Amino acid sequence: MDLVEWxxxxxxxxxxxxxxxxxxxxxxxxxxxRAGHVRRIRSTWIALEDAPRELFTAATAAGRLTCLSLARRRKWWIPDNEDNQHHLQVGPNAHRLLKDVTFHWAKPLVDRGDRVLEASVEDALAHIAQCLSQEDALSVWESAVKIEHLDLESVRAVHWPDAASRNCANTIRGMSDSGLETIFVVRLSPWGVPIRQQVMLAGHKVDVLIGTHLVVQLDGFAFHSSSADRTRDVAHDAQLRLRGYTVLRFTYAQVIHDWAYVEATVAAAIARGLHLSPAAQARRA
Structure with missing residues (x-):
C-alpha cells in the first residue's frame, strides 16, 4: 500500500x-x-485534495472538531437553524485567523492527544450545551445518546464543567426517536400531565403518549417519508382509534415553525379529557 492509498x-x-x-x-x-500527491498542513499533517473540509480546517487550526461540527460528522440530530461554522476545540497554540470558525478554548474533559482531529463525545456535548438553547441542546444530546449508545448513568457520572451541561445530563431520558420528539416533550413537560415516549400500542411504538389515551405522532424529515411508511402509519392510526385512543399527528414544520397551533391543539384535546381512558372520560362527564 502506498502513501496515497493509506x-x-x-x-x-x-x-x-x-x-x-x-x-x-x-x-x-x-x-x-514535492510531487503534489499530498498536501502538507502546518508541519504535522498531510492530506489529499479530497480531504473533508472540516478536518482540513481542524488540522490548519491545530484543533479538533467539536460542538455542532462533530455532531454533523457523527450524524446527530441538529436544529435546522443552526450555523454552518466549523466549531473547533483548541489550545493556546491554535491558529486564530481562520474565517467561519468558532473556537472553544476550555480545557478538554478527555485529552485525546495531538494525532486526532475530533474531540471526544463528552467534550462535544459540553460545548453544545454552552452554544445552544436548553431545548435545542437537549435535542442534540438525546440524539447523541441514541446514536452513540451511551449509558445514561455513565453520562451523568461525567464531571461536567458547567450548569448547562449538568442540566442536560440530568434531564435526558434516552427515549427520543428524533430531535423533534425531544423538543415536543421538553415543551410539554411543565404542563403536569403524564408523558411517556416510545410506548408500544397496537403492535407498534408511538412517539408520545399523553395520559393514557392521547397519542401524538411526529413526522420528521428523516422518518415516515416513503409511501410504504405512510400506509403503515395510517393503518396504525386506524387501529389506535378502534382501541379508543385519540391520535394527533404533527409535521416537523408545525412543531418548529407553528408551535402555537400545536400547543393549542394539544391543550384543546386535554381540556376535553381525550388523554383519559373512555371510562375515565365518562366518569368525568
Missing part, C-alpha cells in the same frame, strides 16, 4: 507521526509533498 483509508488526512509509524519514512512523505 491516506484514503484514513479519511484522506493523517498526522505525519502516524505515517512514520505505518512505515512511510519522512523522506518518502517529503517526496510525495
Amino acid at each position: 491516506l484514503i483509508t484514513r479519511d484522506s488526512i493523517a498526522h505525519r507521526a502516524d505515517a512514520t509509524a505505518r512505515g512511510f519514512s519522512p523522506s518518502h512523505v517529503r517526496a510525495a509533498i
Whole structure:
C-alpha cells in the first residue's frame, strides 16, 4: 500500500507521526509533498485534495472538531437553524485567523492527544450545551445518546464543567426517536400531565403518549417519508382509534415553525379529557 492509498483509508488526512509509524519514512512523505500527491498542513499533517473540509480546517487550526461540527460528522440530530461554522476545540497554540470558525478554548474533559482531529463525545456535548438553547441542546444530546449508545448513568457520572451541561445530563431520558420528539416533550413537560415516549400500542411504538389515551405522532424529515411508511402509519392510526385512543399527528414544520397551533391543539384535546381512558372520560362527564 502506498502513501496515497493509506491516506484514503484514513479519511484522506493523517498526522505525519502516524505515517512514520505505518512505515512511510519522512523522506518518502517529503517526496510525495514535492510531487503534489499530498498536501502538507502546518508541519504535522498531510492530506489529499479530497480531504473533508472540516478536518482540513481542524488540522490548519491545530484543533479538533467539536460542538455542532462533530455532531454533523457523527450524524446527530441538529436544529435546522443552526450555523454552518466549523466549531473547533483548541489550545493556546491554535491558529486564530481562520474565517467561519468558532473556537472553544476550555480545557478538554478527555485529552485525546495531538494525532486526532475530533474531540471526544463528552467534550462535544459540553460545548453544545454552552452554544445552544436548553431545548435545542437537549435535542442534540438525546440524539447523541441514541446514536452513540451511551449509558445514561455513565453520562451523568461525567464531571461536567458547567450548569448547562449538568442540566442536560440530568434531564435526558434516552427515549427520543428524533430531535423533534425531544423538543415536543421538553415543551410539554411543565404542563403536569403524564408523558411517556416510545410506548408500544397496537403492535407498534408511538412517539408520545399523553395520559393514557392521547397519542401524538411526529413526522420528521428523516422518518415516515416513503409511501410504504405512510400506509403503515395510517393503518396504525386506524387501529389506535378502534382501541379508543385519540391520535394527533404533527409535521416537523408545525412543531418548529407553528408551535402555537400545536400547543393549542394539544391543550384543546386535554381540556376535553381525550388523554383519559373512555371510562375515565365518562366518569368525568
